[in-house]
Amino acid sequence: MPGRFGVIGAGWRAQYFLKLGGLLPGKLEVVGLVGRSPERTSQSAERWGVPAYDSLAALVANEHPDFVVSAVPWPTTPDVVRGAVELGLPILCETPPAPDLDGLRSLWQAVGASGLVQVAEQYSLLPSHAARLAVARSGAIGTVTSVQISSTHMYHAVALMRAYLGAGFGPAIANARTFVAPLVNPLVKDAWTDDDQPHAAKTIIGTIDFGPGAMGLYDFTDNQWHNQLRSRRIVIRGSRGEIVDNEVVRLTGPRTIVRSPLVRRQTGYDLDLDAYDTDHISLGDTILYRNPFPGLRLNDEEIAIGTMLLAMAAWRRDEAAAPYPLAEGCQDHMVALAVEEAAVSGTPVRTSLEAWAAAKA
16 A cells, blocks of 8 residues: 655645656555645645645545645744644654754653654655765775765754764764855756855854764855755765765774775666666675656656655554654754854864753654
8 A cells, every 4th residue: 555645735845756756656655735825735746736724624534644844934833743743643844843942842741752753854765875884884994983064954964974974863063163264156956046156155164073983074165065066975984994075094904904986887878779877886895775756767866856755654563663763853953953052153063962861862
């Protein structure tokens, strides 16, 4: 049986979930849509061929979904999550689960014990990160001791650091500084700006001490997700080697240091007529990652979100562990907020051991 889910929200982010629900028949099925804007909700419902409802209660009463996905603005998310839990309905909420630390604490107090809330933190499911995680967890570079992320912001960056380091819920210490410099910004989310003049761009560089032998380096410039004048960089350092972007260096034996590339097999180039698609990522003759959606020609973000939706459906069928419990999402955002606070104050910020630390994923 497919995982039947409803979507709350009709904006840009919601379109990902609506699209993927329609691309995986037999595995996923979108059964309804709830949005704040009647016009935009009607347009999305018509585009994806799903019924629109004026409330979550109406969607639940008519469609009886296995779970719902919330893709609404930050300030609205906690209320939507509480509403789903009051209906006894599992929910996958977009990141972050609440805008600030007080909001995270309040949300946890209200719904943490329900076990119904998951967070759509998809970055570790992106093909390249999933492949790097496979290398890191294999022990090839020894014990992971530090992670440097310069590609994405806040909770996403922290989630990746915690995943690579295996960091839990203990207190962390953030130090950060802000720097402003001119930068041309040729691209935004979905368009060229056609502006080749430099503008002031803020960069936050911070360090996060996750505890003995575990450190994160945060480096993010305004609009770095889309500005292709700034490369994405990641360094995962371990006790026996490191991963730098798409290269692994490691000690494989006495006096033997080996450098090996992470190679993505991408179909559709030159005379490859299988159409443009991701096939797999390998390290030598070891396949680290295979695209779970061959033939659909999805981008990496869509692959990651589709993987999260299938994990959510499997969890609801008691076939798999919870994909990303609320406690994890709260921890990610709390540490990210500490980095931003440290950047503003210029002083170290130490996070506390919060109530969600006692939760079992």
